[in-house]
Amino acid sequence: MPHIKLFIPGPVEISDSVRKAFGGPMIGHRGKGFQDLYARVQPGLRKLFQTQQPVFLGTGSAWSVMEASLRNLVQKKVLVCMNGAFSDKWFDVAQKCGKQAGKVQVEWGQAIKPEAIDRELAQGGYDALTLIHHETSTGVLSPLPAIAKLVRSKYPDVLLIVDTVSSFSVLPIPFDELGLDVMLCGTQKALALPPGAALFSVSERAYQRAEKINDRGYYYDFLEFRKQAESNMTPCTPSISHLYALEVKLAEIEKEGITKRHERHRKNAERGRAWLQVNGFEVFPEKGYESLSLTCGKNTQGIDVAKWIAWLKENHGAIFDGGYGKLKGQTFRVSHMGDETEKGMEELWGRLSEGLKKIGSRPCG
Ligand SMILES: Cc1ncc(COP(=O)(O)O)c(C=O)c1O
Known part of the structure; x- marks a missing residue:
């Protein structure tokens, strides 16, 4: 065909070099070859995330980390910012995870504004917020820097969980400088890699929260990701093919x-x-x-x-x-x-x- x-x-389309790399020979994920590969992609990833934190590879599409962020970090109540198909669904996912959730909801096509978030957070009771930076379903880019500034200055206990699935590498998103707590992206959008994996980074503040939550689950326990990353490994058998492809993609981005x-x-x-x-x-x-x-x-x-x-x-x-x-x-x-x-x-x-x-x-x- x-x-x-x-x-x-x-x-989206993937380059021939990425496709070729994706088909590379398998190696054991507990061996030095894998550890070296994992370590090699870190500097490029940290540069793109603009963070000092490790960047993890999750073997699961973006939703795996979107759900995991709720399980790892919401102790009281999450404020879900809703302005399109994916952000609306995050509210359902929070409920399916048994989390208390509130809404800031606007019409599809509208952006999420800091003022609306401020009004809702001022009610109290929240300890996390989810935001989709770029709502792919409507093509709306919400003003992340202004939202991060508000949350960090007025609501220090509210963790900022940000989906950059279709904005990552399209514009600068400085994770550390903005004071974000989770930033995640999928592989099949702006990074132009095959689908099936996600990349994410977690702040110190978020790890501290995760330490207080017992039902973080197994597959996506953020603390386990951090521990394994210390020896350049992942908690479970990862998509090694994605790491091969990612290494090539990072080099292509660097070249451009x-x-x-x-x-x-x-x-x-x-x-x-x-x-x-x-x-x-x-x-x-x-x-x-x-x-x-x-x-x-x-x-x-x-x-x-x-x-x-x-x-x-x-x-x-x-x-x-x-x-x-x-x-x-x-x-x-x-x-x-x-x-x-x-x-x-x-x-x-x-x-x-x-x-x-x-x-x-x-x-x-
Ligand atoms: C902004 C956004 N978030 C989350 C998702 C879900 O991604 P996945 O289906 O890869 O889990 C998508 C998919 O299009 C998306 O565009």
């Missing part, structure tokens, strides 16, 4: 230069928004909080998005996304995460314009 190029918001990588994402996002405007669509996310990882358009022309995607697949062997969950058909999302170049995206925008004409819409550009 020919490969269909992915412009969906994850999994992290600032240039951020700049490339910013330019692709700006170009995406300009394309929407020229073609008569609105930008779905709230103004000022637009994604840098993907372009989320509002289907203001009422076109048949499924037909448009089918046209692109049939004629150019590529797909994008036709709206998440309740936004299906009302929005569409074109990802430019990972390795997508300005040139490659330019080609895609041209094809999307062509597709609009072919399916009989009234585009202008």
Whole structure:
């Protein structure tokens, strides 16, 4: 079957070098070869996380660490910031884990603002907060630095658990400087690695909390991760293939230069928004909080998005996304995460314009 190029918001395309590395020969996870590999990826990861803390590899997708953060760190009550499919679900997951949970909830497409968090935290009783930095379902980037500043200055006992699944490596997120307590990302989004693993880092403050919680579970006990990392190992048999691929990816990021990588994402996002405007669509996310990882358009022309995607697949062997969950058909999302170049995206925008004409819409550009 020919490969269909992915412009969906994850999994995204992986480079040939990453694919090759992923298929590398197996080694024992309790041997020196593994310990050396684990140690080799640490400096690059800590540089990207901007932290002095170890960065762990979790063998499980992002949700594994999202759930684990609740189990390891919530003793009293968690405030769940909800503005899209993934952040809404985090509330259900908290309840399924038997945790008390409160909400700051806004319409899909809106950002989470520090003022709303402040109002809720001021009620008292909370000891943790979950935030999705970039809500992939809507393309909204919430103002993490302002939120972190508020929580760290006014609510020192509230741990900040931040999902950077689709924003990590798209823009700088300085874990230590912002005073975050957990920062996690998956592998299949902006890092452009195969799915099935997650990376995360934990603050000293969070370890201290975890020490007081007995039912942290087994598979994702943060204290066990820390202990094993001291000898460059993981608690259980990890996805060694992901570590091989990660090592190659970190070298690719270093070669491109992290600032240039951020700049490339910013330019692709700006170009995406300009394309929407020229073609008569609105930008779905709230103004000022637009994604840098993907372009989320509002289907203001009422076109048949499924037909448009089918046209692109049939004629150019590529797909994008036709709206998440309740936004299906009302929005569409074109990802430019990972390795997508300005040139490659330019080609895609041209094809999307062509597709609009072919399916009989009234585009202008
Ligand atoms: C922001 C965000 N958080 C969490 C998840 C869940 O990731 P996974 O399915 O890899 O566990 C996703 C998946 O798209 C996401 O976009």
